[in-house]
Structures are given as C-alpha cells and as structure tokens.
C-alpha cells in the first residue's frame with residue numbers, strides 16, 4: 474500500500490501497545506502521526522492478557538491490538554504495515570525513514586520496536602556466534618567481503634540483509650520458509666541476484682571452531698563462511714545505532730531514556746520492551762503515553778520556533 478503523504482510530524486516505529494499508545498497521545502497534541510510495523514509481529518499478538526488494569530478476564534492480545542489500532546485511527550493516525558529498514562538524520566532537524574517500499578520524513582521519531590526473542594535453537598548455534606554466525610548484517614557484513622554467505626529469515630531484515638550482503642560477498646543464499654514482505658522489497662530481491670532457497674529450513678550447522686556449512690531440511694549442504702540469522706524485522710538496535718542513540722552500556726540490548734522517554738538524540742524517543750524490563754503491556758502503554766506526549770511537545774516547540782523566524 475502506498476501512502477500519499479510523505480512528511481509527518483512524528484513517525485512511530487512499532488505497532489505494539491507502546492507504539493499505539495504513543496500514537497494516540499501524539500495525535501491528540503495536534504501532530505500528524507504515521508505508525509510503521511505489523512500488529513502480527515507484536516509480542517502481544519499471540520499472548521493472552523489478564524493482568525492489565527481495567528480489562529477484566531482473559532483477553533486475546535490480537536483483539537486488544539486491533540482495538541488499539543482502530544482507536545488510534547479515530548484520532549487521525551495513519552498506518553503502514555511495513556518495517557523501517559533504514560533511519561537517518563535529515564540535515565539539522567528531523568529524520569528520514571526508509572521502509573520496505575517507500576521513504577518518509579519526520580520531525581520526531583519514536584522507537585517502539587519491542588525485543589526479538591528469536592534464534593534458531595540449533596545445536597552449536599551459540600558456540601558459533603562470532604565464528605561464522607551473526608544476528609546483524611549491518612554490524613558484521615564487512616567481515617564477509619568476497620566470502621560465501623547464507624541469510625536465514627522470512628521478513629524484511631533477512632531480505633534487506635541478503636541484498637546488502639550481495640554487494641560485498643561472492644555468493645549469497647537466502648534461505649526462507651516463506652517470505653512475508655512487501656511487493657517493493659520482493660521486486661528488489663528478484664533483481665538482486667541473491668539465490669533464494671524456499672521453502673527451506675536449516676536442519677544442521679557444520680563446524681566446530683568455525684562455521685563450515687549448513688544442511689537444509691532437504692539434505693542440501695551449502696558450504697558457507699557465514700550465516701546471518703535475521704528473523705523478523707530490522708532490529709531496533711541496528712536502526713538506533715545508525716542514529717547514534719545510546720544503548721545500555723552492559724549488553725547493548727536496550728535503549729537508554731530519561732523520565733520523558735527521551736533518548737540522547739534530540740527528537741528521538743523510545744517506549745516499551747525496547748527500553749528494558751519488565752516486558753509487560755502496562756509498562757509499554759505507560760511509556761508509550763509519555764513518549765507520545767514528549768514527542769508532541771517537541772514538535773510543537775520546533776513549529777513555534779520556525780514561525781518566529
């Protein structure tokens with residue numbers, strides 16, 4: 474789906490409870506708001522909730538998310554069910570966001586992309602991390618210049634990663650059990666020269682001190698120097714790292730914010746699981762509310778200053 478409007482006051486990365494609540498509060502501050510991401514990718518989608526204040530009984534996460542989207546639409550929030558694949562500063566003020574098939578600009582960004590809980594769970598996977606196995610193309614692609622690599626995944630992160638690697642590596646396989654991407658990204662993949670193996674899963678990793686090959690579920694053995702496991706969407710950490718957003722210094726798994734949900738970069742706010750434990754809907758919604766209000770105030774201030782000049 475193409476959106477006509479390309480400039481927004483606020484773009485929210487993430488369509489979970491944090492992003493949805495942020496969207497509602499930002500829109501009520503008279504800001505134009507675009508929410509990116511997929512509700513089916515929210516941690517809440519398959520969960521059942523019985524500890525969320527004022528909601529009695531056991532509620533399906535899917536129903537709560539659909540209600541939240543509808544509520545936000547009523548406040549004028551726009552949605553695009555695509556992932557952000559690139560974010561960067563737009564000159565002195567504002568940001569550019571590239572999605573699977575479009576690009577947008579905004580004055581303020583809210584990062585509400587949740588956390589990834591996924592790995593392949595294969596024997597030897599943990600031991601081979603950093604020795605051929607990586608979870609981040611943008612971080613490690615350069616180590617595989619001229620090498621043979623495979624990427625595993627079904628979403629935008631895997632496809633974008635495979636296309637990026639194809640410019641660096643000598644051979645790139647994309648192993649997927651079934652792609653879930655936009656038409657635009659599919660076209661880019663078709664034109665890239667990446668060899669797509671589908672519907673396939675990885676059955677076994679070969680190598681002790683270093684990855685040597687992967688064996689697929691049809692017994693095909695691919696001799697590779699690297700395997701990038703890119704499940705789901707473009708990781709928030711990669712998007713954040715590009716923008717210089719501060720991450721927690723010990724494990725680099727969470728975004729650091731102040732009590733206004735502001736990051737170290739003016740105009741960038743964060744909310745929900747991406748900001749750390751506890752991974753709970755109530756916390757995500759609370760932080761989303763604050764992030765939406767803070768981003769709204771930030772945009773209003775920029776607009777007032779622009780009017781004075």
Ligand SMILES: Cc1cc2nc3c(=O)[nH]c(=O)nc-3n(C[C@H](O)[C@H](O)[C@H](O)COP(=O)(O)OP(=O)(O)OC[C@H]3O[C@@H](n4cnc5c(N)ncnc54)[C@H](O)[C@@H]3O)c2cc1C
Pocket residue numbers: 486487488489490491492509510511512513514515516517518519520521522523524525555556557558585586587588706707708709712744745746747751752753754755757
């Ligand atoms: C099995 C299970 C049971 C749970 N039970 C409970 C419970 O009983 N009570 C409770 O309070 N909590 C529970 N939780 C936790 C709760 O679901 C999370 O805390 C909550 O969903 C976090 O919200 P969030 O908005 O931060 O992230 P999420 O809900 O995970 O949403 C993340 C969003 O970011 C989007 N996204 C990711 N990458 C990108 C990108 N590159 N560009 C654009 N968008 C992107 C995704 O598409 C998704 O829409 C449970 C979780 C699980 C997995």
